[in-house]
Structures are given as structure tokens and as C-alpha cells.
Amino acid sequence: xxxxxxxxxxxxxxSVFVYLLTIEYRKRAFIQLKHHGWxxxxxxxxxxxxxxxxxxxxxxxxxxxxxxxTLTLLKRKLKEAGDASGLFFLGDNIYPTGLPESSDKGFxxxxxxxxxxxxxxxxxxxxxxxxxxxxxxxxxxxxxFQTMMRQQEYVENFFNSKEVxxxxxxxxxxxxISINEKLTFIVLNTQxxxxxxxxxxxxxxxxxxDNEHEFFLLLEDLLTKNRSKRIVVLGHHPLYSFxxxxxRFTMKQHLFPLTDANKKLYVxxxxxxxxxxxxxxxxxSKEDMSHPLYKRLRKRLVDxxxxxxxxxxxxxxxxxxxxxxxxxxxxxxxxxxxKLKHVQKDSNAVFTHAHKGFFKLSFYEDETWLEVxxxxxxxxxGLLAFRIKMF
Numbered sequence: 001x002x003x004x005x006x007x008x009x010x011x012x013x014x015s016v017f018v019y020l021l022t023i024e025y026r027k028r029a030f031i032q033l034k035h036h037g038w039x040x041x042x043x044x045x046x047x048x049x050x051x052x053x054x055x056x057x058x059x060x061x062x063x064x065x066x067x068x069x070t071l072t073l074l075k076r077k078l079k080e081a082g083d084a085s086g087l088f089f090l091g092d093n094i095y096p097t098g099l100p101e102s103s104d105k106g107f108x109x110x111x112x113x114x115x116x117x118x119x120x121x122x123x124x125x126x127x128x129x130x131x132x133x134x135x136x137x138x139x140x141x142x143x144x145f146q147t148m149m150r151q152q153e154y155v156e157n158f159f160n161s162k163e164v165x166x167x168x169x170x171x172x173x174x175x176x177i178s179i180n181e182k183l184t185f186i187v188l189n190t191q192x193x194x195x196x197x198x199x200x201x202x203x204x205x206x207x208x209x210d211n212e213h214e215f216f217l218l219l220e221d222l223l224t225k226n227r228s229k230r231i232v233v234l235g236h237h238p239l240y241s242f243x244x245x246x247x248r249f250t251m252k253q254h255l256f257p258l259t260d261a262n263k264k265l266y267v268x269x270x271x272x273x274x275x276x277x278x279x280x281x282x283x284x285s286k287e288d289m290s291h292p293l294y295k296r297l298r299k300r301l302v303d304x305x306x307x308x309x310x311x312x313x314x315x316x317x318x319x320x321x322x323x324x325x326x327x328x329x330x331x332x333x334x335x336x337x338x339k340l341k342h343v344q345k346d347s348n349a350v351f352t353h354a355h356k357g358f359f360k361l362s363f364y365e366d367e368t369w370l371e372v373x374x375x376x377x378x379x380x381x382g383l384l385a386f387r388i389k390m391f
Contacts, residue, residue: 029353056358057090057316059337069375090316091133091236098147171207190235243318
């Protein structure tokens with residue numbers, strides 16, 4: 001019995017030691033070594049971009065008592081960019097479970113959280129689009145479709161437009177937004193693929209496709225049609241991520257797993273605490289890449305996208321900022337609108353940071369640039385955390 005106690009004590013001690021060593025790393029942005037000189041790089045074009053696109057996800061729990069720093073910075077940058085710019089909220093627009101009925105006690109807070117985001121784009125004359133995420137569908141629970149539709153109706157009424165919550169009516173998409181002869185956006189409803197309750201499909205429910213096979217055929221048709229353009233495909237769920245939904249967990253989550261439920265529950269559970277991360281990595285909930293439904297969608301999209309070298313895929317879902325370059329393709333995870341979770345390093349990660357913020361894409365005549373902006377207490381104009389030429 002004594003040796004068992006000694007082994008468990010050593011495990012706890014070593015785990016705590018490793019955890020303490022990684023705390024400081026997790027606060028800093030990771031930038032791929034060959035891009036450490038990014039501040040010296042600027043667009044070659046002497047003309048301003050013909051279009052700018054702002055990407056922010058998981059902004060559904062902003063500060064409602066005071067102006068939210070991230071949304072305030074986003075509004076400032078959007079105004080600076082002018083009307084030749086677009087804004088996508090990439091889902092999970094209301095935590096924890098979307099917009100309840102007006103009689104529900106949680107309606108007031110949910111409405112305030114949504115309004116904080118709507119007001120960012122209230123006077124923007126350019127493109128503004130809200131996607132739905134798993135939390136907007138009541139986390140996939142019973143009544144998820146109805147919860148999402150309440151949010152869609154609220155957003156459409158606010159802007160007096162049927163083109164601001166896409167794809168409409170909970171359909172899977174794909175939905176095309178052609179900006180000009182050089183740029184096109186394609187919007188997907190990735191939550192449709194993993195949702196367990198009612199989800200619309202077919203012309204009778206207002207959708208453009210009647211089955212999953214038609215969805216992929218139409219997506220390929222749109223990509224082929226826009227082959228000569230730069231294409232941004234947008235969804236809620238990422239195809240690559242080096243964070244929780246991608247099965248990446250910290251030592252803290254192995255050692256103190258209860259802190260995921262309550263930040264103050266620092267109860268050491270070595271060995272037993274690893275069961276949950278292992279489950280999420282190899283089996284997963286419907287929110288995780290390892291889940292069969294998510295895995296099936298991800299594989300099909302990755303196989304399709306690899307045929308195109310003019311494509312960027314942008315999503316939210318994981319609560320951090322990631323720019324991933326893998327197999328000559330570009331992937332963005334912009335899920336740090338209001339919540340934060342750790343993100344790990346990886347050989348395919350160009351930039352990662354567990355910090356609130358958002359991405360900006362600038363489209364010039366002959367080049368495309370990515371920038372990462374983060375709110376800063378002492379800088380009204382925020383912090384430019386990273387910049388890189390994509391194409």
C-alpha cells in the first residue's frame with residue numbers, strides 16, 4: 001500500500017510541476033519560427049484593399065454591464081474599413097443555449113448578449129452575416145431548431161433583411177455571396193450535420209438541396225464556378241483545430257478535470273481525470289471532431305477543398321485564435337469573441353493564441369493578407385498580434 005501512495009504522490013507532484021511550467025506559455029501567442037519577423041512584412045500594393053472581411057465567432061457571452069472591449073474594437077475596425085467590407089459572426093451568438101422564448105427568465109440576458117453584437121453592425125452599410133452554432137441550436141437538445149429560428153427572426157427584424165442570418169431556416173446550405181469578379185463567399189450550416197433533432201431539408205422546407213449528396217454536388221459546382229476567384233468558405237465548426245474540439249487537452253484538464261465545470265474545483269484526480277480527455281479525443285460528443293457525424297462532414301469537406309489552392313476556410317467553435325496552413329491550404333479558427341480556452345502548438349499552426357480577438361482578411365488586386373486584432377487595455381486601436389500574406 002505504501003508504494004501505491006508514493007507512486008500517486010509522485011504523479012500528482014510531477015503533473016502539478018508540468019502544469020505550472022506551461023502556464024506562462026499558454027498566455028503567449030505562438031508564432032511559427034519562420035514567421036517571427038512578421039512585423040517587417042507589408043502588402044506590396046500601393047492601393048488599398050478592394051474588400052476587407054472581419055471574422056469573429058463565439059461572441060455570445062459579451063459584457064452587458066459595460067462596453068465589451070472586443071466588440072468595441074471590432075466596431076472601430078469595421079468603421080475604419082468602410083462600406084467595402086463585410087462582417088461574419090461565425091456562430092454561438094448566444095450562450096448558453098440560444099434565444100429562449102420571451103416568457104423565459106433567461107430571455108432578458110440572452111437578448112442583451114445578442115444585441116451587443118447586432119449593434120456592432122447596426123450602421124454598417126456593407127455585408128453583415130450571422131451564422132448559427134451548436135449553442136444557437138440549444139446545444140443540440142430538444143427544441144434546438146425552434147430556438148435557432150427565434151434568433152434568425154430577431155436578427156432579420158433588427159436589420160429588416162432576409163440576407164443577414166445564413167443559411168436561412170436552418171438549411172444546410174451551401175449559400176453563395178458573390179462580391180465581384182475576384183471574390184466569393186460560400187456559407188455552410190455545419191451544425192445541421194451534427195444536430196440530433198429536427199433539421200430542415202428539401203425544397204418543401206425552403207432548402208436548396210433535397211439530400212446530403214446534392215449538398216456536396218452543389219458545393220463542388222460553386223467551387224468550380226468560382227475557380228478563378230478567391231474563395232472564402234465559412235462555417236461554425238473547424239476542419240482543423242489544436243484545441244479542445246480537436247482533442248487537445250492541457251495537463252490541468254488531466255489533473256484537475258472538474259475545473260471544466262467549475263473554475264474553482266481544483267480537486268486533483270490523476271489517472272481518473274484523464275478518462276474525460278481521452279473520451280473527447282477518441283470518441284467525442286457531437287461537438288468534437290472525433291464524433292462520427294462531425295468526422296464524416298470534416299472528411300468530405302477536406303477532400304473537396306484540397307482540389308483548390310484559392311480557398312480559405314474560416315470557422316469558430318474553439319475559443320481561441322488559430323491560423324493553420326496544412327497541405328497548401330488555409331484554415332482559420334476565430335472563436336475568441338467572448339470566451340477563452342487553451343490552444344496547443346503544432347507543426348501546421350502558423351499562429352495560435354488563447355486571447356480574445358478576431359481576424360481581418362484584406363483582399364488586394366493581386367494579394368490577400370491576414371491580420372489578427374486583439375483588444376488591449378492601454379491601446380484604443382487594439383493590438384495587431386500577427387500579419388501574414390496568404391496568397
